[in-house]
Amino acid sequence: MRSATIVLALLILTTLVGIVAAREGTRSLFIALQQAQSERFALDNRWGQLQLEQATLASNARVGDIARQRLGLEVPKNSQIIMVKTP
Secondary structure, three states, X not given: OHHHHHHHHHHHHHHHHHXXXXXXXXXXXXXXXXXXXXXXXXXXXXXXXXXXHHHHHOOHHHXXXXXXXXXXXXXXXXXXXXXXXXX
8 A cells, every 4th residue: 555655645746747748848838829929020120110111212213313313314205205106
């Protein structure tokens, strides 16, 4: 009877250690999940900022301003436009 009690106590102790280890593992995974979600949120925000910046940089008005200021381009006058007819 004494050996059965010792075996039972060891089984209970092993189960308790397993439960504690499982809870600690779950806690660690939950913390990692929260960090990943936080990083995803930050990356989503950055992606939105980059899309807005791209739209601003590629706007027709900005491209026209740069063409005039940096490259010295101008809108052609009507007399400078040649119409080409295709057969």
